[in-house]
Amino acid sequence: MxxxxxxxxxxxxxxxFLLQAQRDETDCFRLFHGTVEGMEGVNIDRxxxxxxxxxxxxxxxxxxxxxxSDALALVSDLPVIYNDRSTKNSRVLNSLDSDTEAFARSEQxxxxxxxxxxxxxRHEGQDPLLFLDMRIGREFVRxxxxxxxxxxxxxxxxxxxxxxxxxxxxxxxxxDFSSFALAAGKRNAELNQVAGVCEFxxxxxxxxxxxxxxxxxxxxxxxxLPKYPKLPKTxxxxxxxxxPRFAKSPFGIVDLVNDYQGLFKPALMATKSGGTIVCCNNVxxxxxxxxxxxxxxxxxxxxxxxxxxxxxxxHEDFPSFDDNHPLKIVALVLN
Numbered sequence: 001m002x003x004x005x006x007x008x009x010x011x012x013x014x015x016x017f018l019l020q021a022q023r024d025e026t027d028c029f030r031l032f033h034g035t036v037e038g039m040e041g042v043n044i045d046r047x048x049x050x051x052x053x054x055x056x057x058x059x060x061x062x063x064x065x066x067x068x069s070d071a072l073a074l075v076s077d078l079p080v081i082y083n084d085r086s087t088k089n090s091r092v093l094n095s096l097d098s099d100t101e102a103f104a105r106s107e108q109x110x111x112x113x114x115x116x117x118x119x120x121x122r123h124e125g126q127d128p129l130l131f132l133d134m135r136i137g138r139e140f141v142r143x144x145x146x147x148x149x150x151x152x153x154x155x156x157x158x159x160x161x162x163x164x165x166x167x168x169x170x171x172x173x174x175x176d177f178s179s180f181a182l183a184a185g186k187r188n189a190e191l192n193q194v195a196g197v198c199e200f201x202x203x204x205x206x207x208x209x210x211x212x213x214x215x216x217x218x219x220x221x222x223x224x225l226p227k228y229p230k231l232p233k234t235x236x237x238x239x240x241x242x243x244p245r246f247a248k249s250p251f252g253i254v255d256l257v258n259d260y261q262g263l264f265k266p267a268l269m270a271t272k273s274g275g276t277i278v279c280c281n282n283v284x285x286x287x288x289x290x291x292x293x294x295x296x297x298x299x300x301x302x303x304x305x306x307x308x309x310x311x312x313x314x315h316e317d318f319p320s321f322d323d324n325h326p327l328k329i330v331a332l333v334l335n
Contacts, residue, residue, distance in 0.1 A: 003064060006038040007071035017316050025114040030132055030317040031075070037319065041086070044068065045132055046078075047119045048110035050103070052128065053082045056090065079103055081121045090126055109191070113139065115166050116191040117159065118184060129157045129184050133314045133327050134242070137278065140312050140331060141240060142167035144276065148237035151175070151212070151270060153205055153263075158185025158198070160240050165194035173236070175201045175208045177249075203229045205243070205263070206251035212236075213269035223250035235272040242280040256283045260291065261298045268302055268334070277332050278312070284326035292330060299334060308333045 010032045021029055027048050034042035041057030051072045053065070060068070060082065069080045081104045084094040096104060104122040110130065111117070115138075117130050141150065141160050146168035152161040155174035162185070164172045172194075176182050182200045189195040201208060207217045207228040214233035219225045228251075243263055247254040252262060264279065271277045281291055288311075296306050312329040320326070 001038055003039070003067040004071055007032060007068070010037050011075065013319070014317060026112050026135075028110040028112055028117075028119070028130060028132055029135075029315075031072075033317070033319055036321060042068075044072070045128070046076075047121060047128060047130075048108045049078055050108065050121060051076075051078050051080045052121050053080060055082075055084050055086055058086050059084045059094070083122070085126070092122060092126065096122075113142070115142075115163060116188070117157075117162070118187045118191065124180055125178075130159050131156070133318045133325075134159065134280075134329075136312045136314055137240070137242070137280065137329055138163035140278065140310075141238065144331075145169040145172075145238060149173075151234075151236040151239045151267075153209065153239070153241050153267065154243050155185060156181045158182070158188055158200070160242070161185065161198055162188045162192055162194065164238070165189060165197050166192055169197060169238075172198045173201060173234075174198065175203055175205060177202065177204055201229055201231070203231075204249050204251050205254075206249065209263065209266040209270065213266035215266060215269070217251070219250045220248075220252060225250050235270055235275070237272055237275045239267050239271045239275070239277045240280075241267045241277060245283055256281050257286060261294065264295060264298055265302065268299055268304060271334055273304075273335055275334060277334065279330055279332065281328045282326060286328070288324075288328045288330075291328060295330070295332065299332070305335045306332050307335055 028046055030045050032044035034040055041055055043054050045052045053068055065082055083092045085092055108119045109116055110119045119129050138159055142163040145164040147170050149171045150164040150169045152174045155161055155176045158174045161172045161174040174185055179202055182202055186200055189198040210217050211231040212234050243254050245256050299306055310331045314325050314327055
């Protein structure tokens with residue numbers, strides 16, 4: 001099937017969504033989700049005043065890139081940035097001409113539901129500065145944060161924390177290991193005039209979480225522990241837990257397939273009775289009911305009960321096979 005046909009189909013499916021996005025002051029969304037829409041490993045997103053094309057399985061041929069660009073020009077004539085990320089580490093491989101490179105590395109302003117975020121389509125990291133499939137999470141947090149304290153773990157550029165603050169949170173604590181990501185998070189808070197309620201803690205999540213939960217900070221066997229910020233035991237009204245698929249540090253191993261509970265338990269302990277913990281798992285092979293049941297069992301072992309829960313499914317610009325999206329988000333209300 002031709003690229004123009006694939007793009008026409010994707011656009012037709014999003015007509016209602018695009019009209020609603022305009023009404024909601026949202027100019028960042030996915031226009032083409034290749035895994036489901038006919039060209040696996042190719043995604044096209046709008047980030048404000050630019051289109052971002054990314055390929056993850058193999059590079060696009062020059063002719064294919066031209067066809068995509070021509071199709072995008074019919075939607076909105078914006079600059080097109082192409083990031084080829086088809087190696088195993090997903091680093092951007094391809095070069096751009098000097099003017100396009102300069103534009104891709106310059107800060108652009110994007111909006112989601114009227115909230116402003118800084119965006120750079122190329123920078124010292126590898127991912128765009130806002131994950132668009134997490135829009136539903138930011139909407140939930142914004143709508144459930146008024147006068148509440150919020151803990152945002154693995155915060156990256158603090159999109160969740162910014163949404164919480166805009167939603168009226170009394171205190172927002174963002175925790176991430178990356179100084180670059182937290183600097184972008186501070187910028188996002190400033191853009192929305194909510195810096196006064198946002199805190200930024202540069203720390204490995206394990207020592208931060210264990211201290212907040214009132215637990216002793218330990219580490220992996222034979223690992224020398226680096227310095228980390230000291231935090232008091234604290235409970236929050238809302239905790240947002242969005243870890244990466246897998247990561248190692250001297251303090252522990254993040255493993256969303258085999259040991260989500262290693263993070264969920266201390267996060268649970270840092271959640272007030274009557275509070276909410278939002279859990280995310282982006283591993284496609286993890287079956288959501290099995291994962292959910294494991295969370296309920298883990299809570300029960302800590303003497304907590306899941307009073308109610310809500311599944312937060314990504315919006316229609318991120319279609320999935322049989323409505324089984326690889327990104328699973330569930331909000332648990334606990335006693």
